[in-house]
Amino acid sequence: MATDLYTLDMAALTALVREMNQPAFRAKQLWGWLYERGAQDFSEMSNLPRGFRERLSAECRLGSLSTVVEQRSEDGTIKRLYRLPDGKSIESVLMCYADNRRTACISSQAGCAMGCTFCATGQMGFARHLTADEIFEQAQRFSAELQKKGERLSNVVMMGMGEPLHNYDAALESIRRLMRDLGIGARHITISTVGLPKGIRRFAAEGLQVKLAISLHAATDAVRSSMLPVNRKYPISELLDAVREYIEVSGRRVTFEWALIAGENDSVAEAARLGRLLRGMKCHVNLIPLNPTKEYGGRPTSTEEVAAFVAELGRHRIPATVRVRRGIDIDAGCGQLSERVDG
Ligand code: SAH
Ligand code: SF4
Numbered sequence: 485m486a487t488d489l490y491t492l493d494m495a496a497l498t499a500l501v502r503e504m505n506q507p508a509f510r511a512k513q514l515w516g517w518l519y520e521r522g523a524q525d526f527s528e529m530s531n532l533p534r535g536f537r538e539r540l541s542a543e544c545r546l547g548s549l550s551t552v553v554e555q556r557s558e559d560g561t562i563k564r565l566y567r568l569p570d571g572k573s574i575e576s577v578l579m580c581y582a583d584n585r586r587t588a589c590i591s592s593q594a595g596c597a598m599g600c601t602f603c604a605t606g607q608m609g610f611a612r613h614l615t616a617d618e619i620f621e622q623a624q625r626f627s628a629e630l631q632k633k634g635e636r637l638s639n640v641v642m643m644g645m646g647e648p649l650h651n652y653d654a655a656l657e658s659i660r661r662l663m664r665d666l667g668i669g670a671r672h673i674t675i676s677t678v679g680l681p682k683g684i685r686r687f688a689a690e691g692l693q694v695k696l697a698i699s700l701h702a703a704t705d706a707v708r709s710s711m712l713p714v715n716r717k718y719p720i721s722e723l724l725d726a727v728r729e730y731i732e733v734s735g736r737r738v739t740f741e742w743a744l745i746a747g748e749n750d751s752v753a754e755a756a757r758l759g760r761l762l763r764g765m766k767c768h769v770n771l772i773p774l775n776p777t778k779e780y781g782g783r784p785t786s787t788e789e790v791a792a793f794v795a796e797l798g799r800h801r802i803p804a805t806v807r808v809r810r811g812i813d814i815d816a817g818c819g820q821l822s823e824r825v826d827g
Pocket of ligand 2 (some may be wrong): 596597598599600603604605606607644645646647677678699
């Protein structure tokens with residue numbers, strides 16, 4: 485099988501160039517095409533000799549993701565469904581903000597084994613783990629395309645399909661590459677987890693400045709277990725013990741994610757329970773009105789009730805922001821594009 489150039493670091497790229505009887509500086513030129521100019525095809529690499537380009541295109545390839553569908557939303561969001569070489573599919577989203585931030589939302593697995601009831605990816609089940617290269621390439625693609633327009637990928641969130649801490653090694657390796665090869669600062673990378681305590685502790689020990697987001701969604705075990713089956717194995721108290729340890733070891737603030745679902749987890753009483761649960765913790769709450777999915781009957785919370793929820797958290801001195809749902813006209817919630825194409 486052709487060598488994917490995006491899986492090679494500088495040393496391996498230099499070895500490959502030498503093997504093809506080219507001087508070592510060609511590796512630097514190639515690197516520039518891969519990571520600075522975002523070439524989509526070997527024919528674009530105009531400063532490489534034609535014979536070398538032909539050999540490269542015969543023996544190598546540029547990445548392993550092929551685009552199946554792409555949608556562009558009015559707010560500038562781009563959503564892509566990619567097919568992997570083995571036929572599995574994953575999704576990535578690029579969000580563009582007025583302050584020039586460009587954020588890639590990438591997947592860590594094809595499908596997900598955690599089965600959260602409200603999540604389109606959870607509803608489709610687990611297909612397989614992604615390799616570090618497959619995770620990295622999703623961000624690299626957007627980065628290259630932006631560079632061509634004179635823009636820069638500034639942030640990456642691992643909030644696409646899959647549970648990154650269930651695919652720990654590959655997720656961490658891809659994060660290291662985001663920092664090393666795309667120059668994205670650790671503070672601009674977020675890893676979001678359903679809340680696996682062992683993974684959280686392991687992540688704390690890495691000593692990275694990467695942000696951690698925890699999908700909490702409910703303040704009692706009964707409600708959380710009904711939405712996130714993983715809570716039966718790791719109840720809220722165990723999860724929060726691991727989170728407290730993370731905060732202590734890393735010194736960092738954590739974000740708790742909360743999908744607001746009408747009549748489910750959006751009452752003022754629930755906000756008060758959440759406020760008591762998180763009292764004194766170095767944290768922030770991200771509220772996201774539910775993105776409706778095919779197999780889940782829930783509805784998003786109304787704007788007035790969202791405001792009441794935020795106000796109650798404020799009384800408990802818990803800072804909260806309501807996330808603007810982006811790309812809503814193109815099903816930009818994780819798993820929702822493939823739900824429409826395949827389902
Ligand atoms: N598996 C990880 C990361 C991917 S999901 C995790 O669960 O954290 C990214 C975020 O989207 C999570 O907070 C998840 O709970 C949330 N989410 C999933 N489906 C959603 C939906 N239909 N509406 C709103 N948020 C959703
Ligand atoms: Fe998996 Fe996260 Fe979806 Fe739960 S919310 S099923 S952990 S992707």
